[in-house]
Amino acid sequence: MPDKTPRNCDALAKVPEATILRLPVYLNRLKALRARGVVQISSRELAEPMNIKAGQMRHDFHYFGNFSRPGRPYEVEVLIKRLSEIMCLGNSTPYVIAGAGLLGQAIANYSRFEDDGFNLRGIFDINPRILGMTVHDLPIRHMEEMPAFLSSEGIHIGAIAVPPSAAQDICDQMVAGGVRGIWNFALVDLSAPEGVVVQDEFLSVGLMALNYKVKAGMRE
Amino acid sequence: MPDKTPRNCDALAKVPEATILRLPVYLNRLKALRARGVVQISSRELAEPMNIKAGQMRHDFHYFGNFSRPGRPYEVEVLIKRLSEIMCLGNSTPYVIAGAGLLGQAIANYSRFEDDGFNLRGIFDINPRILGMTVHDLPIRHMEEMPAFLSSEGIHIGAIAVPPSAAQDICDQMVAGGVRGIWNFALVDLSAPEGVVVQDEFLSVGLMALNYKVKAGMRE
DNA sequence: TAGATTGTTAATCGATTAACAATC
DNA sequence: TAGATTGTTAATCGATTAACAATC
Structure with missing residues (x-):
């Protein structure tokens, strides 16, 4: 599975506004989960407490390449890192x-x-x-x-x-x-x-x- | 021109979420204009400083009936009254x-x-x-x-x-x-x-x- | 009249949902 | 294998834009 563009802050272009506004919400949730010690999570478990459909979240992620592999759950730490990069939150x-x-x-x-x-x-x-x-x-x-x-x-x-x-x-x-x-x-x-x-x-x-x-x- | 439903708070149903979120913005702007003594205003003069297209605002208004008559500008006071009713801001x-x-x-x-x-x-x-x-x-x-x-x-x-x-x-x-x-x-x-x-x-x-x-x- | 404006519908555009192949 | 999961595309749905008739 070849890694798709764009990895990080180089995204933009065709990423919908609505998606951009959801990424911070995902990030907040993931940080709360990490604080609770959660390491892995499925798209359903992650999305549904936010009243967001799991498929929609995967669709959002898809603009930025692969966040996991088919069949495997997401790693909380990986998602936080990737989303932080995408949102350009790297350096202070x-x-x-x-x-x-x-x-x-x-x-x-x-x-x-x-x-x-x-x-x-x-x-x-x-x-x-x-x-x-x-x-x-x-x-x-x-x-x-x-x-x-x-x-x-x-x-x-x-x-x-x-x-x-x-x-x-x-x-x-x-x-x-x-x-x-x-x-x-x-x-x-x-x-x-x-x-x-x-x-x-x-x-x-x-x-x-x-x-x-x-x-x-x-x-x- | 027969007056369309719905006059006020009885709206809902098919009014888009996006429209509901713009109504307070219109109302804020109109109150600021009233404070400056503006009495009448065209859809363009009202909408464009908010970075909203005049046609979209008229389209939003249209869900709730007529706010003016074709060819005539809007009355600031009338719009404030109508929008306040629609947003259920009548009684404290x-x-x-x-x-x-x-x-x-x-x-x-x-x-x-x-x-x-x-x-x-x-x-x-x-x-x-x-x-x-x-x-x-x-x-x-x-x-x-x-x-x-x-x-x-x-x-x-x-x-x-x-x-x-x-x-x-x-x-x-x-x-x-x-x-x-x-x-x-x-x-x-x-x-x-x-x-x-x-x-x-x-x-x-x-x-x-x-x-x-x-x-x-x-x-x- | 001529130019400008609102009300209103149709066409376009974008976002969400559904579905499923590939994978574990 | 069987059940569950992600990645990915197509279909549906909703929102915006364009266009114009009616009116001043």
Whole structure:
């Protein structure tokens, strides 16, 4: 069985968006299983607790070559390694947070991101009362320092956790500092130049969708 | 032009999941426009800043009848009203938060949810050092009180912002208290009985997907 | 009228599911 | 062998896009 392209981060092209969004879910689950001491697992045992069909998961894997051999279960460790490569989580990825309010601090202290290969390098705000205070072992710096900081540290990912009214300005500053990916928690549609990825994390969308499904379900 | 079904919350059935997830995005945008004093707007002006095609948005609207008349632009106020009805955001919806850490507090203080018709009624934790402290004008109560509180207040929606190891237990308690929709921030796959909706809000999925898109894009 | 807009259907595109050969 | 599993393709299903009639 000849090994198919693509092994790792060289993938892309025809990999569906929907698959890309499921890979992190698989990875999370696999890490939880590894922590419980699970070494081998079948596609059914892996997929079904996530409410995903085993065949769909195998189909997703198939975009990236072979993860096992027919008849043999998956090795948890192998899957974690392969999926981490595919998701480009190999070397530590530095990022910053703009906004040191409760949400910014919650993100900063969410240690799980570090297990996944992300490394918080700076957190910024404009509130003089909290400047210099420490969050997750980092001093809160003034927002004015951010663009130069981003350039000198070579950081390409930034999270925006500021009020909507300030978000576009912060976005522009991040882009000026060389950021290529913006994780946006502010409830505004940011405009960013071609080549900069904006990933919206609109929490109220999830809450509204949940509410809809609950109320729709209660009528049936 | 006879008015089509369904006017409001009676929709469902054949409305695609993808459409349901876009309605809150439209609603957010419309509220921002209203705040800026915009009264009328065309589908193009409304959709394109959200990176959504005007035709797709009209197609989405079409599941719920007519929002304007051919040749006439949309009235911002009318759209907000109609979309709010469709999303069942009419009367205030009570909810609770389990976990009063940074993330739980961030959710509690995210005032936007109130504009959207949600009403935080309780926040629970087990850490004795923070019990009784006030978050968003509510005392932090002990988790043991939660099921009875949920029943007596008739609350159907709960957010889980506790460590993954505690999440399934909290989920079970919420279900016991009558919750029908769980907004899950803990990185575990919860199992809940038929009829209970679990909406996962796995932040690390968004960060990993962003990282992938950035690194994939940088190679091209 | 001429240009622009919404409502609506048909055509295209993409994602999921089903099925099964190859393998253990 | 018999039963179970992965890899892989084809068939189905659902969502997006294109196109245009009706209307202003």
